[in-house]
Amino acid sequence: MKISRIVFTFVCTIALALSASSQTRPTATASAKPAAAPAPSAPVPIAIRGGKLLTITHGVIENGVVVIEGGKIIAVGAAASVTIPRNAHIIEAAGMTVYPGMIDSMSHLGLTEISAVEMTNDMVEASDEIMPHMHVTDAFHAESELIPVTRMNGVTNAIVSPSSRDTLPGQMAFIQLDGRSSDEMLLVRDISMPLNFTGQQRRNESFASSKYPSTRMGMAAQLRQAFIDAQDYAQKWDEYNKKSADATKDKKDAPTAPKRDLKLEALVPYLQGKKPVLLTAEEPSDIKVAMRLAKEFNLKAILGDLVYSRNILDEIAASKLPVIVGSIYDAPKGDERYDTVFSIPAELQKRGVKIAFGSWGDTHNARNIPYAAGYAVAYGLPWDEALKAVTLNAAEIWGLADKLGSLDVGKTANLVISNGDPLDMKTDVKRVFINGREIPMRSRQTDLRDAYSH
Template sequence: MKPGILIAGLACVAFGQIQGLAQTEKAGPNGTAPAPAKTIAIVGGKLLTVTHGTIEDGTVVLSGGKIVAVGPAKSTKVSAGAEVFDAKGMTVYPGFFDAETRLGLTEVAADQNNNDLAETADEIEPQMRVEDAFHAETVRIPVERLNGISNAIVAPASADSIPGQDAAIQLYGRDHDQMLLKPEIALAMNFEGNVRRRANFNGPSKFPTTRMGLAAQIRQVFLDAQTYEAERAAAAKPDHKGPTPKRDLKLEALLPYLHGEKPVVLAAYEGYEVEVAMGIAKEFHLKVILNHVTHAQDVLDEIASYHVPVIVGPIYDFPHPDERYDAVYSLPAELQKRGVKIALATGGRDMGGSRNLPYAAGYAVAYGLPYDEALKAITLNPAEMFGLGDKLGSLDVGKVGNVVVANGDPLDVRTSVKQVFIDGNAIPMVSRQTKLRDEYMPLVTKKP
């Protein structure tokens, strides 16, 4: 058999196995409609509330999918009909929020047939929406949520300068629609070296191959959107003569961002990339969330002067030859010292996925970020950045019942998550990995 055919066959087998498991999941965490949320009292645990300190012996009451009570166990009333979850000796905290992922856009990375990461037909495609490609039954989601991830931003890959619009998701629900918490929540915009398309051997590329080209292209499309809006407004007037401009989905998609109604997640790695990209953002009065800034240590004071939030991640990146060994690990601490609101993200890379988010926060603590700020960076801060702070990110009355119970410090790799509640439901603690463990562990441990 030819090597190419063998590889293709193996890929098909792998994809078939995963599809089979995904179908199995439909009878469990992702596919079945959650039962109506009961009243559940999580009692006796150490509560990390995020917004109002730590309660050593506390109670959290969930009802109707919401948090309805939080406080010391002695003074927090629990209704007679409530299910009681004994959390004595455990730690209770809000579900984690990963500020950048590719969840639901990829299944088997090596098989392009099941990757919907980015559309590369053009560099500028704000009309592309990840909600249209989001695969709610992916077997990756249960893996992530079993480590306490309850929410995430799904973003297209950074293959284009404007690859499309992000969506906010909840990692449990009846189907695609229920899990999409807020579609079209932000616009992804990339001003990085790897976005440039190289010229091919048959002639010059139709895409920009320099940062100058990227900058000019981005400016032009925003100018075109402004002109388009003006022409459509003029055509809507009663005294207008002439044809109405044809609808343009690309330009139309940019209008909420030009008006500052939604944030633009602006990704740049190097200091000079940050400066040029922010110059464009200021020119068009964009509401910005800076992203990555992984090797922008030389302009941290300037970043602080922008007064915009920053997503840092992935934190597991090598330093440049002219940087300290800890340059990337200490970046969250250095930004926080300067008063910058930060969120941490796994960045969509297939390096353990979102389940490693709490450990990224742990690394940041080891390199100077205060513990409470690290916890905020994976809970409340990303929720607030994307306009969801009134619903997610802390143990507060009225917020969505996304709560995690674990047997220790959530940022410690030795800690095990014992139960996750999403929308007030105790989710099945089952994933593809646990199924494989349960199937094969007896074979490994069986004595000869």
Template sequence: MRAIGRLLPLWMASALLPVGLLAQAKMVDTTPGAGAIAITGGKLLTITHGVIENGVLVLQGGKIVAVGTAGAVKVPKGATVVDAKGMTVYPGLIDSETNLGLVEVESDKVNSDLVETSEEIFPQMHVYDAFHAETERIPIDRFNGVTNAVVAPASEDTMPGQDILIQLAGRDRDTMLMTRDVALAMNFGQGQKRGGRGEGAGGPGAKYPATRMGEITQLRQALVDAQEYMQHKADAGKKPGEMKTKFDLRNEALLPYLKGEKPVVLGVYEGYEVEVALALAQEFHLKVVLNHVTHAQDVLDKIASYKVPVIVGPIYDFPAANERYDAVFSLPAELQKRGVKIAFASYGVEFNRNLPYAAGYAVAYGLPYDEAMKAITLNPAEIWGVADKLGSLDVGKTANVVIANGDPLDVRTSVKQVYIDGVAIPMETRQTRLRDEYMPKK
């Protein structure tokens, strides 16, 4: 998020804007109906087994139940047939980092739940406790074919909390939560310093940590504490005289990560930051997903050697002073070429609907098209542990499917229909309602 902060306006906190905008998007019940839906005649981008021209895709009971060519797949009797001739059909897109539902309008601080900044070590903060499922931004996001997203806290802390993975439709918050605590957010670099106002590490109002040393030490202490807690817990009752450990929310929250059961998402930008942060992660045997790395061109081979997936971007981050204009645009291609599993993210809340364009931009600068599609479908499904449910047009997977009038990655393409859990989502947003209300009368 630091880079986005640099690219976009940094909203001045303002006492003048206490207004809470009424953000109450219509919820969509995604309980699947009994009948089948057959999408016929379209070009199917399956992701796992190539492109099927004139394909048939059958959805039933919230799942994909058949996929193949028109000759090979029979349309079930009584199925609702959707003619997708001339259309492109693909799995719903997955956004690997957003702040959806944590804030509606960033200048409206009263309703912002982006991040708890009173301290930095907050693994016990759960995004699901703040996630506002009725945000108007979700219908607008899925309007362009995004059906799933990770919601992370903003990145001002070195350890701001745990992410969620959501479906972008459902009758209420719980229905939309696919995985609670899907990952732990960790950040390292300039943006997490508590150096106070002004330049450098020690302006007025400076708090710890004011340097990168402070940040790493703070993280290491938190992880050491949690390790000790884990050991105490294991020992309790085994050794005579060992006291039962007092339950501690913070240490408890770190246990699945220390055990390597879930990934930490490590947000870093510069090459040396990657190396420092990875060394810390290795010290505690953390399962890592790297995030950003937009100025780490000097350590690409090293990144590849870690064998960890990378959420790369924002692809629109600016090149460093000595770099060519396309140094960041070509980064996804450079990582993929080295065998790194990559995913894309839109970050923040203002550009989520443009996720496919980020993938397309990477194609313009060398990323193979199929890899770009994978980076917003199957790769994130694997990274977030839901590849059995999402990320491709395969039998048995959740029926999150998009029909568009062209190439999903092209800015000129319009999505015509989105299915989530096999339910046709009304292609209606706050913005389409305004559009229709003011559409010039012919």
């Protein structure tokens, strides 16, 4: 077992080293091919032929062809309409289903390894509640064993978020689940930040040891003050920049710059509406507080969780804000009907809300995100809308629809080939491409399986 592990590591290293340079297009050699013999990553185009294409944007194409080259999709269509480049490596996909890689819109991938082992977790800086200067990019662990496990099931991209222990735990990142280093995997740094209103951020473990903010009033006041301070800070810098420009123009001495404050500085792009905040709350009252605060500071917002928001769904729809739905497996509160939470995605979608799914706290099984979407179908969400929620909707919500979320020419070649319905747990994912590179279908788990399969 030990030997096979070493061999595996060795093979993997070569494969990764090769793949990492898909932009520089090295010549693939036979020896670098992992055991499953995936297609060479470059420089020849790859044509996936004969599969059922779920394009997301232009319907289902039976017997379709997708051609990828240089990390991008260069052709998509019915077999008859696509000319396969003569030098293309061909993958026969008859009987298979081909679709864009899935996006997990709320995960902690790269921030946790073993939940109960503290030293393997970098989920949240719990010493204070307002931590906009924490960047998950500073903790993101590219070599996390969770990442191969997740991508093997067709999840190619994810939001990485700090956990919700703080009101404002820090800046999230958008990743692709392949790359030699964190630099290659972190596609968008500081893409957004969560503002958490679930009540769990209170510092009131016990009455004797509670500290501010120990109530919802405290948390809201603290957050509001942070944004007010950031407004003042931005104004100070605006004034300085103006004076500084004037001084340059008038050839006078430059004014003294205000002291930089990383915490407040991190809030400024949000006050300027350059990035969205993710407002997470479960209960109607908390959602209202969150939405009002966002309005006060003119924040661009995405809503998150909302599992107990059933009686204000119309109001949520009227806000026109997109929603990353929380775990639909949460038990209903009070004496509500058993399916109250299961049907939240369907009820939101019915009202015209753009929804996406996240794995939330279940990072180890972020691979199961298609099944949550599938279960929402059992409770009323149209199937194509469920598939869209884990692909294109997510890409749109995170501002990446020009690159991700559908089988369209020009988009990043993040593709999944499976033997069936992407939302059904019986379906076996056969091959996965991320940024045009076929990833090895191996993980720590397959390694253990193979070691004990004799």
